[in-house]
Amino acid sequence: MADTRAGFVALIGEPNAGKSTLLNRMVGAKISIVTHKVQTTRARIRGVCMEGTAQIVFVDTPGLFRPRRRLDRAMVAAAWGGAADADIVVLLVEAHRGLTEGVKAILDALKERGEGQKIALAINKIDRVKAESLLALAQDLNTAFPFVETFMISAERGYGVDKLREWLAGQLPEGPWFYPEDQIADLPMRMIAAEVTREKLTLRLHEELPYQLTVETEKWEDRPDGSTRIDQVIYVARDGHKGIVLGNKGETIKAIGQAARADLMEFLDRPVHLFLQVKVRPNWLDEPDRYSEMGLDFRDGD
Numbered sequence: 001m002a003d004t005r006a007g008f009v010a011l012i013g014e015p016n017a018g019k020s021t022l023l024n025r026m027v028g029a030k031i032s033i034v035t036h037k038v039q040t041t042r043a044r045i046r047g048v049c050m051e052g053t054a055q056i057v058f059v060d061t062p063g064l065f066r067p068r069r070r071l072d073r074a075m076v077a078a079a080w081g082g083a084a085d086a087d088i089v090v091l092l093v094e095a096h097r098g099l100t101e102g103v104k105a106i107l108d109a110l111k112e113r114g115e116g117q118k119i120a121l122a123i124n125k126i127d128r129v130k131a132e133s134l135l136a137l138a139q140d141l142n143t144a145f146p147f148v149e150t151f152m153i154s155a156e157r158g159y160g161v162d163k164l165r166e167w168l169a170g171q172l173p174e175g176p177w178f179y180p181e182d183q184i185a186d187l188p189m190r191m192i193a194a195e196v197t198r199e200k201l202t203l204r205l206h207e208e209l210p211y212q213l214t215v216e217t218e219k220w221e222d223r224p225d226g227s228t229r230i231d232q233v234i235y236v237a238r239d240g241h242k243g244i245v246l247g248n249k250g251e252t253i254k255a256i257g258q259a260a261r262a263d264l265m266e267f268l269d270r271p272v273h274l275f276l277q278v279k280v281r282p283n284w285l286d287e288p289d290r291y292s293e294m295g296l297d298f299r300d301g302d
């Protein structure tokens, strides 16, 4: 399809700015709630939505501006990961709090990274302030930073959200979609499930864990009986690695499957049938693709 668009959008902002609420509005409630539980190394996909012929993939960077101890430059730089590669960054600022020290720190970090990325401003929670103060705030913020566009929204009430989503779609580069349309609804769940299995592999194998190992959820089926069938493939780079993952008489993979299944049942609150396979896929690291660029471990090498 020639006229499709696809790209990554990073929602950033101070804690409590309304990122999850906005995402829920744009993508659907289930997704961002569940992904809260998951930690990945750099960017994580928070949700995918279609807008016309565009596929918008929302990513965020956990702990970006919420360092545990102090705001250390290196830490911010490291945490910045996913947002750096996003096509568009949307900074959420709370209308009633305005240009806080936290927002200033974010703007400084954005400036340091230089030009080359579209950065839009979304003033959120406009339901909490009067129109006059809103215009003044928009002006202050745009003086402080050259945003490509400013939106006034209420993520909670839905004001202005459709407009923002339409604009985002129009800004994305032309290109094929990253995910088949019929997978979008359960995509975050597939990724979470893959991460659960990866976590169990890491716990079990420690330093024995093969380099270049990835887990992918190939199939996700919510069955009419209330259970879910999940088929996953653990990809390793070499034949020798396969044996490590399988273990003696398959006992390692069995234990990993049991542990992952238990977690998934608790997480999904329904019976889970988990099927794991180990496959060798050499040279996957050489395959150029967007996912590894984004630092998305769970999709690396697809």
Ligand SMILES: Nc1nc2c(ncn2[C@@H]2O[C@H](COP(=O)(O)OP(=O)(O)OP(=O)(O)O)[C@@H](O)[C@H]2O)c(=O)[nH]1
Pocket: 013, 014, 015, 016, 017, 018, 019, 020, 021, 022, 124, 125, 126, 127, 128, 153, 154, 155, 156, 157
């Ligand atoms: N009044 C008002 N409240 C909002 C709006 N959007 C979000 N909130 C509230 O702001 C609070 C924080 O929203 P979240 O979506 O959890 O914020 P977040 O940025 O994801 O927060 P972190 O996960 O801590 O980074 C919640 O209590 C929301 O209900 C809005 O448009 N208006």
